[in-house]
Amino acid sequence: MRRQSSTTRSATRSTVRAVNDLTAKWAATASADRGTVFSAPGVWPLLAFLADGATGAARAELSEAVGLPADEAASGARELLAAMDRVRGMDAALGLWTRRTLTLRDAWREGVPVDALGVLTGDPAVDAAALDAWAAERTGGQIPRMPARPDKDTEFVLASALALRTAWLQPFDDGLMVPETGPWQGRSLAGLHRSTSLLDRVGVARSATGSVTELKVLGDTGVDVHLLLGEDHMGPGAVLGAGVDALARRIPVVPGTHMPYGEAGPGLEVRRVRAMSPRPATLHVATVPFTSTARHDLMARHELFGLTTAKDMTDAAEGHFPGIAVEPLALQRGEQAATATFSALGFRAAAVTVFMAYGAGLPEERYVTTDVNATFDRPFGFLAVHRTSRLVLAAGWVTDPEPYREDEHH
Template identity: 60%
Template sequence: MAITGTTTRAVNGLATRWAEAREERTAGGAASPADEGTVFSPVGVWPLLALLADGAHGAARAELAGAVGLPAVECAAAARELLRALASVRGLESALGLWTARTVELREPWTAGLPADAHGRLSGDPAVDQPELDTWAAKRTGGLIERMPVEVREDTRLVLASALALRTTWLRPFREVPWCPGTGPWADRVLRGLSRTSELLDRVGVAETPDGHVTELRVLGDTAVDVHLLLGEEHMTAGQVLGAGVGLLADRRRVVSGFRLPYGEPGPGLHVFKSPSTRPLPPLLTAETVAFDLKARHDLLGLHRLFGLTTARDTREGHFPGISAAPLAIGSAQQSTMAKFAAKGFRSAAVTALGAVGSAPPEPRWITTEVRAVFDRPFAFLAVHRHSRLVLTAGWVTDPEPYPDDERWEDEAW
């Protein structure tokens, strides 16, 4: 089943707003400073919000539908369609989980279309329920996320969760080398550098955006999932770079391909030059970046306006009569995420839960054009489903992996 353009635009729109909202948090907020590395999954939270919108009423319904980006009457069908479509993406494991207390009777129209094995029961004893939900999270992500991000309490009446685990192997792997950037915030560090050379200049490009130029390097995986590395101008923030990257997914015409780039430095981290050669060679693209391993946890209620949960937090009344006659309010909303970019491939996972409650060279004779793309300072990334351009995972890299001291270290199997 294909992922529709309407759903893709809605999910990617949430990704952009999430990146922007993270930077708008005040210094006293619960979020990490905007210049720290992070990883988040818009596609992990979007279907949960859409399902809640379908069962909500009043202001909560309007706020949730606004966060989803669709009319409330369309939210349930879109969420179910997306969940079914995600199951067909190669290399992506996805699951939906729903647990309710025995006092909560679900309305059949709301549960229609949900996976048959999605519904479980809460015993009312957190000592029993928490391990069960933690086991579900670990199993559904292949151990990449070990615990359910929400804490089950005695007053928890409903938990709605999604789990995603993505694995892809590069069509063309990188060569791993120790790398010491000469300038910038990573200078004087020995990093796990990744380098590769190809003749496919169209894998890199530059776009002019309202906030500045952005260099994009697309790294293709073998499961129709690609990772786009995005380097903005030095003054650009993480939100601006991520927002620009999502915008480019919708309008590829804005990207000037590597084949059309002029000599010089046409974009951030880009160098296009004539290179002497001892034999005739096609134009070459050399990409240099770093390995990274990110983990993050997000309190979605800390950004309740972004996720349409402002009214739904109010425990003085119930907000979801379309889900159950039992009065329900959102008491907790969390996401745990991870992403690992390495020489052989990429993997990421997210669990989102809403709780209610060379010798001397010969003489050169030829000249070839070489494009060199260097990601040697903080940059953004998007893990993207190639065909629909749906953003699965997004993040900002500020602390790349150091080069290992132990020479016996081997890259794990992908």
């Protein structure tokens, strides 16, 4: 897809709400003990196009997962793909490969805006090489292989690829972090530090399950990363869900400019300090760089993604997708590979999602000012968010921070 303009037109609110709701539901299935990253915008349009061509129970289940009526799903998917492609620093692509013996319905095929339209040979090695090359090219090498492998029975492949890069408007300084409490206590970790007088970059969301500190790190492409630190008892579902609810303005968020003194939220302290000269109130941020990678078997979460009936070939002589092809089809595989890297200079992420189907010192301090300290020194969540539409492009949970390597800093 080609970049159309530097002015980003956003997807409609209903589409953004539906995709972000899928992000929250997906997050609710994540383990607190293992880091992850995933992209609902990678899977959502594929589910929408499948719903458009499905029938019976498969159509109803896919429609429920998408969060839109099935007859509106394809237009929502086209809208989402076009909107993402207009985000600066982001590439969104769709690919479709079929066997020559599969007869696609013209109405469905014409409604799917594919960048690549290929032919499956039936030779798994040849087909896998072509799919891998597409995934690597469309993600700039961040995802080098298609997450699922075709076999000799694969007749239909529908895939999406998303790649995102942004640089921080204000970079971080590299340093050392040694947490004093929590799961990372006593570890020498690579740290990122910066200070700003913009206190509204931090806030505390009040959800039904607890408070979540939200730090917005602004990128130069209109994409920001929200770091989310919940209370000790909150897992990724509760923390990331609160982040999504805050985006939708469903829960209150107290901005940094209105914080009370003391412990204002998880990892957040507001205090009066003495200074040698007058200066504005300052937000001091400490966090960790991270790289998260994950593979997701979408079929294992078939209820979440509306795939329960679609993957069942028994008692389905006509298949579940008569609106896609003349011949009967049932889903064979569904997987996503995702990666995200948060560094001192910026953020990058990518995801490839695929569905395959088969037949069937102490000087005098005279002045007083305010310091707000936001410290992310235990497992936390993140959302990569398009600033204008509030669409969550990627989400994840950080449990394995990078160790501090002294030779890299001295």
